[in-house]
Amino acid sequence: MYMPGKFVDKHQAAIVVFEYIEVWYNRKRMHSALGFMSPEEFGRKLNEQNIAA
Incomplete structure (x- = not known):
């Protein structure tokens, strides 16, 4: 690319x-x-927690 x-x-x-x-x-x-996580990883973990709740 570059x-x-x-x-x-x-x-x-x-x-x-x-x-x-x-x-x-x-x-x-x-x-x-974000606890030294990427925004993608943080969002994925947050979604996993919401689904499990």
């Missing part, structure tokens, strides 16, 4: 940055406020 220094234009760079922030950084990285 090769350093290989953006065709600013639009392509903006898309790559947006995907990185929204897809990886915000959803997959661990958050201290």
Whole structure:
């Protein structure tokens, strides 16, 4: 997808940055406020607890 220094234009760079922030950084990285779980993992565990309750 991304090769350093290989953006065709600013639009392509903006898309790559947006995907990185929204897809990886915000959803997959661990958050201290969530007990060092990713938001995806936290949501999955919360749903499991709600189903079990």
